[in-house]
Amino acid sequence: MRNMQFAIFFGTVILVYFLVNYYIYVHGLMAFQSTGNFKTAYKILFWVIASTFIVGEILEHTHSSLAGEWIYRIGAFWLSFMLYLFIATLFIDIIRLLDKFFHIVPAVLKSNPGNLRLWTGITVFALVALVVFFGHLNALHTRVKQISITIPKKVSGAPDMKVLMASDIHLGALIGERREQKLVDIINQQQPDLVLLCGDMVDGDIAPVLRKKLGRHLQEIKPRMGMYAIPGNHEYIGGIKETLPYLESININVLRDQIITLPNGVQIVGRDDLSARNRDGGRKELPDLLENVDMNNPVFVLNHQPFNLEEVAKAGVDLHLSGHTHDGQMWPLNYITQAVFEDSWGFLKKDKTNIYVSSGFGSWGPPVRIGNTPEVVVFNLHFQPETAEL
Known part of the structure; x- marks a missing residue:
């Protein structure tokens, strides 16, 4: 019974983790869709980084090593990126939805949708990176x-x-x-x-x-x-x-x-x-x-x-x-x-x-x-x- 409960809990956590990452991934793909070869690199890099936390957890529990520790470290930082990228992406989707009814986004910004998505993606990632960086410094103090x-x-x-x-x-x-x-x-x-x-x-x-x-x-x-x-x-x-x-x-x-x-x-x-x-x-x-x-x-x-x-x-x-x-x-x-x-x-x-x-x-x-x-x-x-x- 206990093993079944753990399996259900673990499966739920993995499913939520995947869905949140997929939500971020799709929006990132939309932002970088006009950048040629970078699109392919983005697909590979995203899922490699998104998998590091789970892979690192498994390695630390089965065969603890310096390499596994660094994989886990990357994955741990990704968790914070994931949280704030999810919040930012959700906020942008809410703005986009409101714009359909109330036209709150200036027309000049919507004149080139590709550039708007690209620069929105770059800006969001840069701001999240700053938040995580200063959050890490704060965690050490x-x-x-x-x-x-x-x-x-x-x-x-x-x-x-x-x-x-x-x-x-x-x-x-x-x-x-x-x-x-x-x-x-x-x-x-x-x-x-x-x-x-x-x-x-x-x-x-x-x-x-x-x-x-x-x-x-x-x-x-x-x-x-x-x-x-x-x-x-x-x-x-x-x-x-x-x-x-x-x-x-x-x-x-x-x-x-x-x-x-x-x-x-x-x-x-x-x-x-x-x-x-x-x-x-x-x-x-x-x-x-x-x-x-x-x-x-x-x-x-x-x-x-x-x-x-x-x-x-x-x-x-x-x-x-x-x-x-x-x-x-x-x-x-x-x-x-x-x-x-x-x-x-x-x-x-x-x-x-x-x-x-x-x-x-x-x-x-x-x-x-x-x-x-x-x-x-x-x-x-x-x-x-x-x-x-x-």
């Missing part, structure tokens, strides 16, 4: 966001605590050692007491991570109260049984429906990803996990996918941290994540619960971000028990 929160509970020792959170690192074919080192540098600069990694440490298949020995620099991080991680959906996509041993080998403490108590009394509840629901006995429900937690002491919950926030607030959790959404990663996909999640990105206070959903450190697919930036979040926490009213 990680900001450090500082948030101060007072939690009305007492801890042992110092009442202040600095917690650094990173999510969606996506180590793999596209995000490699250089970006990993950047994360390590940020952590060392911030000198947090505690580091929390909220899922999707790897991009999917573990093969490119093993091939490039990624993650080993994270072993250099020695925060005073430790470093803990939880699985995300991409750890399951690549195979949790293969990914988990590697993360543990580089000294990443992965919590799967587990609770640890820090020396100052803060309790960290690390939830397994939603992907575990139908595997290995499933994941525990939050109320079941909190049965073994002292709610009089601070409680942090790490949960990769930010669903059921009402349940979190009702439980009285002090700090709830998630990632997963990437805040849509590329506009206008953020409208989809905003429709799906109560909190697509940023800080939300529900009752007494402090909730934060990170836009993530890395990226999935295209190393491109439009309308948001990658981030690492530093929480400057102050613990102050409520005083009784006189």
